[in-house]
Amino acid sequence: MNKISTISLMLLSFLVALTGCEEEEPVAPININFNSTSININEENQEAQIGLVFSRAANQAGNVSVNINTSNLVYGEENDFYTEPAAEGGELILNYESGQSEISFIIKAGSGLNIDSDENIEFMINSAETFQIGQNGSIEVAFSENFIAESGTLEMNAGGPEFTQQAFVDLSKINSTSIDKNTWDLGFYNGDGYHVMLNSTAQVMARPLDKTDLSTVTAEDTVGFASTMQIGFTATPPAAAWVDEPNGDFSQTAIAPISSNEAENKVYIIKRLGEGRDWKKVKITQNGDGYTIAYANIGSNDIETSEITKSESHNFIHFDLDNGTTDFEPNKESWDFMYGTYTEKFPFGPNEIPYSFNDFIILNRHNTSAAMVMVEGNTTYADFNLQQIEEVSFNNAVNAIGSSWRQGGGPSSAPAVFDDRFFIVKDSQENYYKIRFISMYDENNERGITTFEFEILK
Structure with a gap:
């Protein structure tokens, strides 16, 4: 080996050794x-x-x-x-x-x-x-x-990708509680008037008959109902009348306001989803400061009745047509909004059809409202404060937030949280909270678990 080759090998060995001694860049803790x-x-x-x-x-x-x-x-x-x-x-x-x-x-x-x-x-x-x-x-x-909590991060669990639960959130106590959404069918309003709400989180529907005597209703009265009482893209426009108005307006519920005159209250056919949850026929009448409900399977004359007494502590008395009254919604002073599924009315051609949405936010109707704030110019989540409240418009419709916090995705994109907006929620104690949604997936990249952060405005 000549002298030049020896020097080259020595130089190469030195460079290799030098490279091997270089320390890796430290990783931040x-x-x-x-x-x-x-x-x-x-x-x-x-x-x-x-x-x-x-x-x-x-x-x-x-x-x-x-x-x-x-x-x-x-x-x-x-x-x-x-x-x-x-x-x-x-x-x-x-x-x-x-x-x-x-x-x-x-x-x-x-x-x-x-x-x-x-x-x-x-x-x-x-x-x-x-x-x-x-x-x-x-x-x-x-x-x-x-x-009263000033800030925090909360996870809402709707039961994972199957969306079997509804999560109730109380911002002031940094609390989220999940409850099985299929534990009730009808909600009897405790406030002024006599109104009955459907379980729109579980796709319950109500269709009126031209009859007021429950005992005269038979299966023949419901011929063809199975093909028309549908929610989703198989629905036809008439089905929009058999679900409640999504904004919570009691004048547009599927079940008409309940009269004290029994002859004015029609019989309704109630459709429920789930194995073993039969369709029912029901008739509801005022009873003093409450309600009387009579119900049975469509083809049965074995009619049951229950008395519903109003309560000041909750928005509704919830009723399961298999098991009677049941606990679902927390005390009306103890929650701000609910997360899970909900039946909306979706534009379909010139008409609307009922459609069930996942990842949907519903406000507590008890003195609660919300406003959406777009991030633009000097308006940011971090800097928004109580002095800017007059700049936003509040909405007390129960679907005021709805699905507007996230995009629905498409053939080439998955649903995702919008990062160009946040929300202000005014609770029943007149606290104002700003809310920013962070994620709508769990650690396994599955839907049904959503995380948000919040801070009280001062």
Whole structure:
């Protein structure tokens, strides 16, 4: 080998060695934050889920240590409060797996909780191994009936891609509760007037007959109904009259306002979806300050009756034609909007047809309204404040938000959250919240679980 080749090989070896010694660029640590700064425990909401969110998925398993400042309260299931998983010595250890981007724990009121005044405790991220503690490194839990949340992030669960549930959200308590949407058929209004609402989340329909005597109705009265009482693109324009007006207007419900004169109340055929949920014939009449409902299977003379008494605590008394009255909607003061499915009237040629939408937001009709704000110019979610309220127009229709927070997708695109708008919700206590939707998919990229952030306006 000649001298030049030897020098070339030596130089090449040196360059390889030099390259091999170069250090890789360090990866920025993962930030970890609580998903809100405060939550509430009270008589109505005796437990809450607290989440910790990572700025990106963990690349290995590990755990996070959370310290508890119990203040004047005592930890323990038989004392003032406790957690799941359990804490030991004022420390809560939360495990996570590789690939996770959030973890959570539950705080519950203990059986011995008995306080005379407001009390507070605090959870603080203590150590997080490979994590860096972010700005929301602590969260305060207020034990108070007067608690009003100032901000937070909430996940609404409608039962996943099958959309079997409706999620009720209470912003002031940072609470979301999911309930089976198929547990009722008719809602009897508790306010002024006598009105009956259909379960539009479960595609219930009502078609009137030219009869007022329930005992005279037979299967012959419903010939051809199965092909015409449809929701979706198989529906025909007459079907739009057999669902409620989507905006919640009681003058345009499928079941006419209930009269005190029995002879004026028609018999309705009620169509329900689901295995074993037969179609029913019903007749409803005023009964003092309430209602009487008579109902049976279409071909049966075995008629049942139930008395419905109005209540001031809820918007409606919910009724299942198989099981009677049932709990569905929370106390009217304890929720702001509902997420899941809903029957809208969809333009189809020159007419409208009923169509069931997923990922739909419905407002509480009790003193609740909403406004949509477009992001443009100097109007941004971060900077919008209470002084700008007069610049927006509020709408108290129950479908005021509806599906306007997300795009429906198409042949070449999936549904997605709009990033050019946010919403203002005024609750029944006259608190104003700004809301920005973040995601409409879960960690498996499936619909039915939506996340949003909110902040009270000051």
